[in-house]
Amino acid sequence: MSTLALVRRSGPRTARTTRPWLYLICAGFAVLVVLVALLASWIAPADPNSSDLSAALTGPSAGHLLGADGSGRDTLSRLIIGARTALLGPAFVVLFSTLLGVAVGVAAGWRGGWLDSVLSRGSELLLAFPGLLLAILFVALYGQGLVAPVIALSLAYTPYVSRLARSLTLSEKQRPYLAAYRVQGFSNRAICLRHLIPNIGPVVLAQSTVNFGYALIDLAALSYLGLGVPPLTPDWGAMVNEGQSALLQGQPLSAIVPCLAIVLTVVAFNVVGEHWADRVAKREA
Amino acid sequence: MNTLQIADLRVVLPGTERPVLDGVDLTVASGETVALVGESGCGKTLTSRAALGMVPPRAEATGTVLVDGRDMLTLGARSLRRVRATTTAMIFQDPRAAINPVRRIGDFLTEGLRLTGAWDKTRARERALTLLDAVGLKSTVLRQYPHELSGGMLQRVMIAAALMADPVLLLADEPTTALDVTTQAEIIALLGELQQRFGTAMLFVTHDLDLAAVIADRVAVMYAGRIVETGPAEEVFAAPKHPYTAALLAASPRLDAPEPRLTVIPGRVPGLHTAISGCPFATRCGHADERCATERPQSTAVPGRAEAEVACWNSESLIPQGGAAHG
Numbered sequence: 001m002s003t004l005a006l007v008r009r010s011g012p013r014t015a016r017t018t019r020p021w022l023y024l025i026c027a028g029f030a031v032l033v034v035l036v037a038l039l040a041s042w043i044a045p046a047d048p049n050s051s052d053l054s055a056a057l058t059g060p061s062a063g064h065l066l067g068a069d070g071s072g073r074d075t076l077s078r079l080i081i082g083a084r085t086a087l088l089g090p091a092f093v094v095l096f097s098t099l100l101g102v103a104v105g106v107a108a109g110w111r112g113g114w115l116d117s118v119l120s121r122g123s124e125l126l127l128a129f130p131g132l133l134l135a136i137l138f139v140a141l142y143g144q145g146l147v148a149p150v151i152a153l154s155l156a157y158t159p160y161v162s163r164l165a166r167s168l169t170l171s172e173k174q175r176p177y178l179a180a181y182r183v184q185g186f187s188n189r190a191i192c193l194r195h196l197i198p199n200i201g202p203v204v205l206a207q208s209t210v211n212f213g214y215a216l217i218d219l220a221a222l223s224y225l226g227l228g229v230p231p232l233t234p235d236w237g238a239m240v241n242e243g244q245s246a247l248l249q250g251q252p253l254s255a256i257v258p259c260l261a262i263v264l265t266v267v268a269f270n271v272v273g274e275h276w277a278d279r280v281a282k283r284e285a
Numbered sequence: 286m287n288t289l290q291i292a293d294l295r296v297v298l299p300g301t302e303r304p305v306l307d308g309v310d311l312t313v314a315s316g317e318t319v320a321l322v323g324e325s326g327c328g329k330t331l332t333s334r335a336a337l338g339m340v341p342p343r344a345e346a347t348g349t350v351l352v353d354g355r356d357m358l359t360l361g362a363r364s365l366r367r368v369r370a371t372t373t374a375m376i377f378q379d380p381r382a383a384i385n386p387v388r389r390i391g392d393f394l395t396e397g398l399r400l401t402g403a404w405d406k407t408r409a410r411e412r413a414l415t416l417l418d419a420v421g422l423k424s425t426v427l428r429q430y431p432h433e434l435s436g437g438m439l440q441r442v443m444i445a446a447a448l449m450a451d452p453v454l455l456l457a458d459e460p461t462t463a464l465d466v467t468t469q470a471e472i473i474a475l476l477g478e479l480q481q482r483f484g485t486a487m488l489f490v491t492h493d494l495d496l497a498a499v500i501a502d503r504v505a506v507m508y509a510g511r512i513v514e515t516g517p518a519e520e521v522f523a524a525p526k527h528p529y530t531a532a533l534l535a536a537s538p539r540l541d542a543p544e545p546r547l548t549v550i551p552g553r554v555p556g557l558h559t560a561i562s563g564c565p566f567a568t569r570c571g572h573a574d575e576r577c578a579t580e581r582p583q584s585t586a587v588p589g590r591a592e593a594e595v596a597c598w599n600s601e602s603l604i605p606q607g608g609a610a611h612g
Contacts, residue, residue, distance in 0.1 A: 176383040183337055184397040184446075185370025194396075195385055 006207045006277050007160040009214060026271040033265050037083040046074040048081040048234040059253060069239075069246055069254035079257055082234040086262070089150055089228075090215035096154035098208045101161025106192055106200075108162070109169025120166065123159035131156030132218055139227045146229055149222050157211050164207050168200040202280045209273030213266035220262050236262050286354060288454045288486035289313040289336055294348035296331065296340060296510075301557040305331055307510040308348075310584070311488075315453065318480060318487045320501035320518065322494060322533070326554045328510040329490045333456045336488065337373055338365050353453055370401050374447035375456040376476075379463040380439035384431045391427035394446050401450075409449075416445040419482070420475060437468035444476065448483060455480065455487045461496065473500055494537050498522050503592065506530045509555055509565035512584070516593030526587050526595040529566045564598070572599050 036043065045065070056072035058064065066075040108119040131153055138152035172178065173196075181191045222228035223237025231238075236258040243255025289312065296306040306328045313319045321329050331341075338357035340346045350357040353372050360368065377383035384393055394416070395409035404412070414424050420441040431439060440460060447455060457476065461469040477500055480487050491497055497504055497518065504521050506514040506529060514527040525531040535548040552569040555561055564570070567577040576598050587593040587600070 176377055176379065177385045180375070180377060180383040181385075181397075182339070183369060183373075183375040185366040185368070186397065186400065187366055190400060195388075199385070199387060 006203075006210055006273070007163060008210070022271060023275040026268040026275075029264060029268040030272055033083060033261075033268070034087065036080055037087045040081050040084050044077040044080040046077040048073060048078040049232055050074075059251060066257055067251065067253040069242055071242075075239075075254045075257055078234040078239055079236070079261060082236045082239060082258065083261070085146065085229055085233060085235040086216060086220065086237070086265070089146055089219040090212045092150045093153045093157060093215040093219070094208045094212045096150075097157035097211060098161055098204065100154065101158045102165045102197060102200075102204060104158065105162035105165025106169050106196060109166040110173065110188065110192055110196070116166075119162070123162050126156065127159040127163075129156070132221060135218065135222055136225075136227060139222070144227065144230055149219060149228055153215055153218055157215060160211055161204060161207055165200060165204055168203055169196060172196055172199060203277060206273045206277035206280065209276065210270055211273075213269040213273070216262065216266055216269070286315075287312045287351070288315045288317075288353060289488060290349070290351040291332070291336065292349045292351075294332070294335060294346070294350060296328075296335065297345045298341060298557065299343050302560040303510070303555070303557060305344075305510050305557060306335070307561075309507075309510070309512055311505055311512060311515075313454065313486045313488050315486050316480075316484050317503065318477075318489055318501045320489045320491060320497035320504045321507055322491060322497050322504055323507035324492065324533075324554055327507045329492075329507055330458055332507070333375070333458055333488055333490050336454070336456055337369055337375065367401075370397060371450050372452055373454045373456065374450065374452040375458065376440075376443050376447050376460045378459045380443045381431065381436060381463070383443060384439060386431050388430075389427065390429055390431065390434070390442055393431075393442070394427070394449060397446075398449055412449060413445070416448055417442075419448075419479060420445045436464050437471065440464060440468070440472055441475070444472075444479065448479065448485070451483065452485060455485045456490070457487060458490045459492070460489075462491075462493075469496075476500065494522065494534060506533070509561065511565060511596065512594075513566065513597070514593075514595045515584075516587060516590055516595075520590055520593065526593075526600045527566075527597045528570045528572050528599075532569075564596075574599070 051072040052063070052068060052074070053072040056068055059067045061067070064074050064076065066079065068074055069078070104119050104123065108116040134156050135149040135152040138148040142148040178191055178195065181195060186194075219228055220235075220237030220240070223235045224241045226238075226241060229235045229238055239258035240255050240262075243252075243258065246252070247255045291309055291311040294306050294309040295304050297304045309328070309332055311319070311321070311332065321332060323329050334340070335346065335350050336352060336357065338350065338360060340358070346358055348358070352368060355364070355368060357365065357368065384390075388396075391410070391413060394413040395404075395406070398404040398409045398412070399406060410427075413427065417424060417426055422438060422441055422445070426434065426438070426442065434442065443460075460476070461472050464472060473496060476487070479485075489497065489500055501518045503515060504518045505512050506521070506527065508529050514521060514525065514530050516526075521530060522534065525534060532548070532550045536550055538547060550569055555565060555568070562581070563579045564573070564577045564582050567573040570577065580598070582596045582598045584594040584596045587595050
């Protein structure tokens with residue numbers, strides 16, 4: 001079904017996400033990352049900001065399982081605590097962009113006419129503007145911290161959701177069961193909120209899961225550039241930045257570990273999202 | 286007062302040459318069943334939708350559509366919704382498509398009543414149980430999803446849902462077309478029985494003439510957006526006064542007197558992009574003369590028949606072919 005095509009970024013897409021073992025592994029990993037983030041303060045072995053200078057730039061040891069960075073901070077602890085900011089940012093981006101995108105998409109698809117034109121052209125305009133650039137602009141205007149990039153990325157991701165929601169609404173609008181509700185005297189608002197949105201929900205959820213991965217990359221990139229989280233806050237993107245010098249000095253672990261964490265988490269969320277979309281497509285076929 | 290009174294309803298779609306509905310007059314008295322028959326594309330469905338005040342967007346509609354005394358074409362959005370929720374109901378052609386697949390049957394039945402605010406949950410549930418019993422379904426259906434039920438059962442659910450608010454007017458848009466033959470008979474019998482019991486007026490849209498003959502008190506034959514003949518069902522089918530009615534009857538298969546080949550009406554319903562002067566059926570009619578092609582025939586009372594009208598110049602002089610063979 002063509003209406004189920006999620007909005008994807010360009011790049012290789014060869015993973016067949018319908019394979020159950022791949023899906024199970026990725027879903028398991030995603031759940032694990034979320035659990036780690038939730039329980040971070042209890043499972044982290046050390047304070048992420050306390051520096052043990054004697055261990056600076058060392059590899060894995062009994063005291064520091066994944067080694068320590070150039071300032072002697074425990075990489076494992078920073079990784080675990082960093083999972084919180086790494087996931088919290090994208091979670092808010094996904095939450096806001098999904099709410100806004102569904103509202104815009106359903107309004108455009110359901111009302112049609114000039115409202116559809118205005119909202120769709122607006123979405124395309126926003127889609128043409130790179131999200132990362134928008135986020136940098138917001139940081140430049142409103143200062144560092146997680147709030148400005150999250151708002152900027154939420155806006156940037158809205159058209160991904162709204163285009164999907166609009167096309168789903170258009171195809172759903174044709175189905176007689178919605179006409180049946182209208183005949184029963186339901187208002188447009190009641191039909192949309194109570195019936196249309198729950199019916200398009202699964203696909204939107206799949207798109208949002210894929211978006212979660214993208215948002216994670218974008219926020220990590222911002223942190224890497226030093227525009228995301230404030231200094232000293234453990235964050236995967238910032239860890240890569242700080243690990244750069246260690247990389248040059250022959251201790252690559254403090255940069256490679258957060259990189260891996262980012263890549264694996266993004267892939268896991270992507271696979272899960274794609275798998276859900278496939279499942280919905282199969283159900284509707 | 287008639288439950289449904291459509292007078293001179295004219296609907297023009299943008300960019301078309303002839304009105305989709307061209308001066309439709311139709312009445313359904315309270316407790317009466319009227320069958321609206323005709324080929325596809327005649328405007329049957331549009332007429333039944335107009336009775337709910339649902340005209341296609343950007344279409345121009347003139348005339349009056351009175352449901353229980355209120356004009357559905359001029360009513361405001363809020364009161365229109367009230368009328369739809371409380372006084373009219375519609376049964377759709379394909380129940381599987383017309384029932385929300387992700388909601389339980391109980392939800393589907395009671396939601397409309399609960400949303401109007403007049404009914405609380407327990408009362409709506411009781412009403413749903415009464416009606417499920419009336420349509421011959423078990424109360425366990427309330428907790429089931431649409432995919433767990435057969436098409437016939439779903440159409441029963443649809444009928445129960447239509448009767449939930451105790452409407453005065455029931456619109457049935459080919460309610461048995463999507464069902465198999467044995468289920469069809471059951472549903473028709475059920476509809477007739479419930480209509481008697483609840484005293485609902487019914488407009489039954491169908492292209493199945495036998496079905497119309499079974500269920501209807503009166504029939505209205507529609508062609509190209511006009512009502513060409515109305516009258517009591519038995520009399521119209523026994524002795525059609527309009528050549529189109531006769532041709533339709535001759536074209537439907539008969540089990541009691543099978544013919545080797547069915548009669549075919551040559552040509553097709555004129556499209557929306559050709560303007561019609563005169564009688565819309567003139568180009569396909571065996572009895573057409575010059576007047577038929579130029580002057581539009583008005584509906585005139587059929588002599589010796591109560592509440593019957595026909596719109597044909599030659600109806601008095603002709604004995605339409607094929608009509609006498611049908612009873």
